[in-house]
Amino acid sequence: MKLDDALTQVAVVGAAGKMGSGIALLLLEKMAQLSVEESNQQKRYSLFLIDTNDVALLDTKKQLENQILRYAEKNINHLRKLYSYRSDLISNREVIDTFVSTARDMIYLDSDLIHAKKANLVFESIVEDVEKKIELFKKFMALQENSKYYFSNTSAIPIKTLSTSSGMDGNLIGFHFYNPPPVQKVLELVSPPHTSPELIKLAKELAAQLGKIVVESADIAGFIGNGYLIRELLFAVELVKEMQKNKHISIEEAIFKIDHISQSYLIRPMGIFQLINYIGIDTVINIAAVMTRYLNDPRFSKFSRAEISYKPSPLSEEDSNIPTWKMLVKNKDAKKIIRSHLEWLEKQNSPDAIIAKKMLHHLKKIADELIHLGVIRTVSALDIVLKEGFHHLYGVEEIYHAQKSLCDSRV
């Protein structure tokens, strides 16, 4: 199956959700561009958006129309080149209106899977529930009219489990976008053994065409992103408990303080607990439950809701000497500044600095564990996810370099 031909008939299931609608937009942009090319004028493009909530689907379609309009306005240079063969489209407005209209006309909405049976490629982005996903894939297998490939947006469930239980036999691949899909560059690709080589090739080609940076993860629950996040969360919970005991403070206060340390000393966009709450506590608890089940390791669920719930406090302390993530994110000297900061941190012995160093050292341990389990082959795969997915300004490699440089200077 050639990718350009496959992209004529596509379905997104769970399209009304946050991730599903983001995936739908990416695909719509791609399909609309393909449909404009002079050589594709005889092809018919259809994007089937399926969701059990058909009312929400109407809103999704409206949002997609607004977003595709903004996309067209932003990419007008490219669109004018694409439409150069259309002598009737002269002004920017004519080009944009035609593109938006073309995109709109390829969208079909329904709550019934049957309308997507013509799709060559199916993108699944329903709730992170193993049984529900298996049931969905089984339904697709029953409907199957022509050979098709399936892409699951699961962030933690082993693909082999979904594939084997539904009878997909290598036609399912993990294609995990980060939130929100149109913006985030990184994409986790998960292809268990026996995944169709053609599907792997198609998936990589599609990811490249969607402008994504592909990071390959072994088919181990949690993959890279959640593999890191849940492990770091667990460690942060231990630090919270330790601080509670040592300082005799409430759990809320301890969570706030550990969060603040992780944001300021580690120069991150958000502290660890803020991040968990941003993703959604229920989502995180769900992911942890999947990892517990499929890694057969009870430690992944060893935390309660109360132990990860973040509440902002008016008593925040400003560390005026430490640069913030916001200050550095667009700073061309960020690398140098961060290196100096990490070297400085290694030399600090204040209680907060010690906690921050523990978190950095634990991050190295997470990297080692992910390599040991076979989730990743090298640290650089984790670093790509940390920087492109979580927007960290540095990865594990930079931590190693800073520590080595400090050691070298001490020699």
Add this chain to the structure above:
Amino acid sequence: MRKKVYVTAGYNTIYFGSGRKEFDPNKPMPSFEHYLKDSADHTLAQIGDLPIDEGLIGSFMSGQFIKQANLPGFLPFMIPNLRGKPCTGIEGACGTGGRSIAMGVRSILSELSHVVFVTAFEMQNTMKAVYGADLLAGAAYYNKERKLGQAFFFPGLFAERAEAYFKAYGEEHARRGMAKWYEQAILNARKNPHAQEFHNCNKELFALGMSAPNPETFIPFLNAYDCSKVSDGASSLILLSEEGLQRSGLPKDKVVEIVSLGEAEDDITQPPENLTQLSTTQLAVEKALREARLNKEQIAVLEIHDCFSITALLALEAIGFAEPGTASAFILDGNTAANGTVPTNLSGGLIGFGHPTGATGVRQMVDLWQQLTHKAPNQAALKTPYGMMVSMGGNDKTVTAIVVKSHS
């Protein structure tokens, strides 16, 4: 000139758009009626109850930007005294302002009018720039040129001129001259409270002017700082004959005299013969200087049409202040600065003050009048009593050069 023609009572509204701190595209903006009234009220306040014989209103694309034509009908709205009197609309693309003044001069010379109100305006923030670009493309030969042009059409046209200039004379040096031009434009705009870039306090102006162009999102060869922005605004002034001046009771140090007009039109259906030259501008300036019996060195202050920084370089060469290929050095050597040999665009010009297309030519004259009556916010020490403006429409198609003389 066969008769004396004077300019007085000039006013520029705020030239509004991105750059002004009060600008927010998501909030309601001042209407065109506001700009028209604002400019007229401030002009009238300077001439008391002097009856006006005629009104001229210039605008390039109001029919599209604000869906409003029959603009002469707005002159009595602006100035009730104009009700029942001759009023005319004028259009010449970005050269509309210059053409409007020229038409007013004709009325004075023909003795049909002694006091003429001239105003010009444009409203471009009524739509996103990507759509405004289509309307502005109407200043070129739309049917033949638009399809093959860049998404941002006019920047694209002048990017072609920049490309040719770079090939002929070297990109690096030209780029430095263009960056310096941008820097000067903003530094001048900072001294003009009504300028669009008045609030621009960026410390790295030259570095910004040196930014690499981005052909993916904009155009090749020119960066965003090389280009005048999208603007709303209006400008107005009064033209007087000798009799009109007497009627006004204004002293001569409140007026400047138009000593010559140089007008030239080129065939819009034909591409420029040489992309590195503004030949119509050159012709118009030669005519204006010849009629004024002046050489260019006698011009103490200059307002040129810097729709793009490359246009400024080409205009300086067209006027003859720099030999072909040397305008960059002319600028970098400080010649166009306030204390230079020919202070230029002390208003900020199109890049710094803003460019509501139809209004600009009248704005240039208002700025010259302010300089030559020693009332400019960014006043230069003038070595002679003469100033010159060059108002250009389209790709060097519709050009009006005007030489004025101070009586202060």
